[in-house]
Amino acid sequence: MTLEELEKGKAESLAEIAAAADAAAVERLRVKYVGRNGSIPALIKGMKDVPKEERPAFGKAVQAWRAEVEAALAAKVAAPAAGGSSATLDPTLPGRWFEPGAEHPLSRVIAETARIFGHLGFTVADGPDIETRFNNFTALNTPPHHPSQDRRDTFWLETPEFEGGEGTPEDLLLRTQTSPVQIRTMLQNKPPVRVICPGRTYRRDTTDATHSANFHQIEGLYVDSKPVSLADLKSVLAYFAREMMGDSVTVRFRPHFFPFTEPSVEVDFSCHVCKGKGCAVCKQSGWIEVAGAGMVDPRVFRFVGWNPDEVSGYAFGFGVERIAMIKYGIPDIRWLYENDVRFLEQIA
Numbered sequence: 001m002t003l004e005e006l007e008k009g010k011a012e013s014l015a016e017i018a019a020a021a022d023a024a025a026v027e028r029l030r031v032k033y034v035g036r037n038g039s040i041p042a043l044i045k046g047m048k049d050v051p052k053e054e055r056p057a058f059g060k061a062v063q064a065w066r067a068e069v070e071a072a073l074a075a076k077v078a079a080p081a082a083g084g085s086s087a088t089l090d091p092t093l094p095g096r097w098f099e100p101g102a103e104h105p106l107s108r109v110i111a112e113t114a115r116i117f118g119h120l121g122f123t124v125a126d127g128p129d130i131e132t133r134f135n136n137f138t139a140l141n142t143p144p145h146h147p148s149q150d151r152r153d154t155f156w157l158e159t160p161e162f163e164g165g166e167g168t169p170e171d172l173l174l175r176t177q178t179s180p181v182q183i184r185t186m187l188q189n190k191p192p193v194r195v196i197c198p199g200r201t202y203r204r205d206t207t208d209a210t211h212s213a214n215f216h217q218i219e220g221l222y223v224d225s226k227p228v229s230l231a232d233l234k235s236v237l238a239y240f241a242r243e244m245m246g247d248s249v250t251v252r253f254r255p256h257f258f259p260f261t262e263p264s265v266e267v268d269f270s271c272h273v274c275k276g277k278g279c280a281v282c283k284q285s286g287w288i289e290v291a292g293a294g295m296v297d298p299r300v301f302r303f304v305g306w307n308p309d310e311v312s313g314y315a316f317g318f319g320v321e322r323i324a325m326i327k328y329g330i331p332d333i334r335w336l337y338e339n340d341v342r343f344l345e346q347i348a
């Protein structure tokens with residue numbers, strides 16, 4: 001090889017290195033030119049065949065070539081071409097941070113509720129979001145003229161004879177409560193039943209800080225052929241309150257009305273923040289309303305073909321958002337649906 005050819009080879013090699021698109025290409029060129037069997041070491045081995053007087057100049061040129069190739073390869077590794085990647089790992093680069101995932105507050109409340117009632121022998125039952133008029137209203141002793149059946153309150157999917165009439169039991173709607181799962185459970189089982197039913201519910205509410213057209217409830221139902229009393233209901237809800245909100249929380253019942261329970265109550269928890277003394281969270285009352293409940297109405301038993309003289313039971317239903325908001329101090333229900341990680345991180 002003449003010096004001229006050598007210079008040409010060098011120019012070619014540097015151009016190839018400059019054009020290398022990725023780390024693998026850089027490595028291939030390293031092997032080709034300066035690897036153990038590369039072309040530059042081969043030239044060095046062949047030095048003995050170069051005429052003696054040319055050897056110093058030739059040797060110097062080969063060494064210069066080698067140095068330039070190595071410098072070009074190193075530069076390529078440090079600053080890879082666009083789309084390329086570093087051939088070696090740079091231990092001084094900052095590590096990649098993976099955010100650990102966390103359970104959404106609503107999922108946490110549901111899981112926690114299932115755990116607490118699981119201790120009491122309750123299992124989790126499920127039902128569809130799309131319900132029939134029979135399951136959501138009729139069998140729950142809610143007559144057609146009841147305001148909750150109104151088109152202004154309920155999302156009806158089909159309104160065949162509804163305009164002006166009573167419709168049929170099969171008319172479909174987005175369930176307004178999880179109580180229809182009570183009906184499904186009783187139609188499919190024999191007493192005793194002991195279930196909780198978490199799920200989505202829908203009402204034609206305008207969204208604001210405390211309302212959402214789509215929210216979540218957890219229903220509870222206990223029916224037995226042994227006598228079941230309001231005191232049983234109260235003790236179970238008191239246990240739930242302490243487990244969910246803290247040891248000092250107590251429960252109070254206020255008389256209320258639901259078509260499917262008799263007697264019916266609204267359930268308050270003593271305020272877990274001020275311990276009942278009165279604060280901004282409980283609006284100075286010392287109590288926070290959390291659930292509706294009562295003893296299953298005999299008419300509901302008749303709708304599912306159970307004899308009210310042979311069975312008795314209680315039911316309750318509470319809003320998951322409501323529990324999450326008071327437990328975690330969330331002032332606006334919309335925060336639960338916006339999926340802003342800055343908010344979710346604080347709760348996790």
Ligand code: PHE
Pocket residue numbers: 176177178179219220258261291292293294315316317318
């Ligand atoms: N379904 C009722 C509601 O949405 C709550 C409730 C459930 C009341 C069970 C009594 C018994 O308001």
